[in-house]
Amino acid sequence: MAEETLLKSFSLGQRLAGAIVLGLIAWPLGTELDRSLAVGNDPQLSVIILVSFVLIGLVATPYLTKLAAKIIISSSQNVASSKILASTIGLISGLVVAILISVPLSRLTDWPGVWFPIILTLLFAIIGGAIAVNREEDLLSLFPRLQNSSTSGGKSNSKMALDTSAIIDGRIANISHTGFVPGEFIIPTFILDELRHIADSSDSVRRNRGRRGLEMLNKLRKDSGTPVQVLEVDRWEGQEVNAKLVLLAKSLHAPIVTTDFNLNRVAEIQDVHVLNVNELANALKSVVLPGEEMELSVIQEGKESGQGVGFLDDGTMVVVEGGRRLLGTTVDVSVTRVLQTAAGRLVFAHPIAS
Structure with a gap:
């Protein structure tokens, strides 16, 4: 309840701020139009413009700020933090130079005193930002601590994008719970949508997989020692889920956690x-x-004649030569050879004579 009240107050504050800013812009604009149209002392046009701008500010400000925030966040995901820092320093430097030059120019009469400072401010801000980004390394070398943090941040990205298959598999939640996974898991909204579609499938197998994935995701968010961030992504419309995930990971410079071979x-x-x-x-x-x-329990027959098969605690298959006669018993075996295959390791052994 308190959170809703806070959000409403924030939205109302945005609307009032937008109305005030647009009102301050509208009044001199209306006055200038009155003067240019030779309306005289009739303030009707100024009032109409003022009221219109205030209403636009009240209605449109929350939507415009939300849109601007989305654009800024979406654009900044592909930009290194060092570039953002360098461009900010360059922008501020350019604005300072523009202000120093604009002060004497603002004393000029008529339109040059208004437009020259505005044009110079925009020009120097763009030039300052462009130069700073171009000379990023030289600029950061003036601040050793910032350069070290930027360099260390560039070497290792702590974010990891989770694939649907890894979430459904569930082992990543157990691994994360042990504390061996540093950093942060990124789960884009299109992965959540895919999980929801699988969970709503008419096929019982897919439905069970989808529900397991949602359970593992809930476990990952609640019990994991690794932070989980759900990232709202509205780019790359028309691409399939895997293609979107690859593009997102590439833009974030983050690895993909998956069990999907393809x-x-x-x-x-x-x-x-x-x-x-x-x-x-x-x-x-x-x-x-x-x-x-x-020590091994022989639990089934092997493919070849006379072979028996058992499994280690980690699931590794052990083929026991001559172990068929020992089916259903626990015996001591000696390893003869180990093969590494695409599906995993295969161990061959023979019984130790008692």
Whole structure:
């Protein structure tokens, strides 16, 4: 309730500010029009212009400010923070120079005293910003601390864009809960829309996957040690979800977290770094060396004659030569060789004679 009241007050403040600013612009404009049209002392035209501008300010200001904020945020996502800092310094420097030059020029009579300072202000602001961006490194070298923070920020981006497949998979939530994932997860709104569409699917398998994804997302936001930011993205209309995600990750200079093999390849072609959860899972599997002995439960038959199959705690398949006769028992085996395949590791072993 308090939050709603605060938002209403803020919106009302925006409207009043817009009405006042436009009113201040409208009054001299109406007065100048009265004078140029030789209306005389009749202030009717000035009042009409003033009231019109005030009404426009009251109605349109919240929408205009929201639109401007969207444009600024959308544009700044593709710009490095060092460039924003450099352009700001250049803009301020240009404005200071323009003010110093405009003070004597403002004393000129008639229109040159009005328009020359305005033109010079705009011109020097643009020139100052352009020069500062062009000489960004030289400018930041004057501020060693800012340069160090900018350099360190450019080397590693703490943001990671989450794909639908990684959310549904759920392992990233467990990994994040351990504290091994630094930085921040970025979930664009089109990924949320895709999850919602999957959860509303008429196919029961897709529906269950979508609901699991929403549950994992809720778990990620509540229990994870990694912050989660939902990013509103309204660009790249007409592109499919994977293409949008690649473009977003490229603009943010952030890696994509996924389990989708095809997305992995497409992103790599476009020079976007990918963090594949399956590759992480394979890398974290326990190391098994030839000659190592272990205890294994043989739970099923192998493909070849006489083979038995068991599994390690991390899911690695172990093929036991001559293990078919030991089906349903727990035996000591010795590792003979380890094969690395596209699907993961495959371990071969033989029973140790008792």
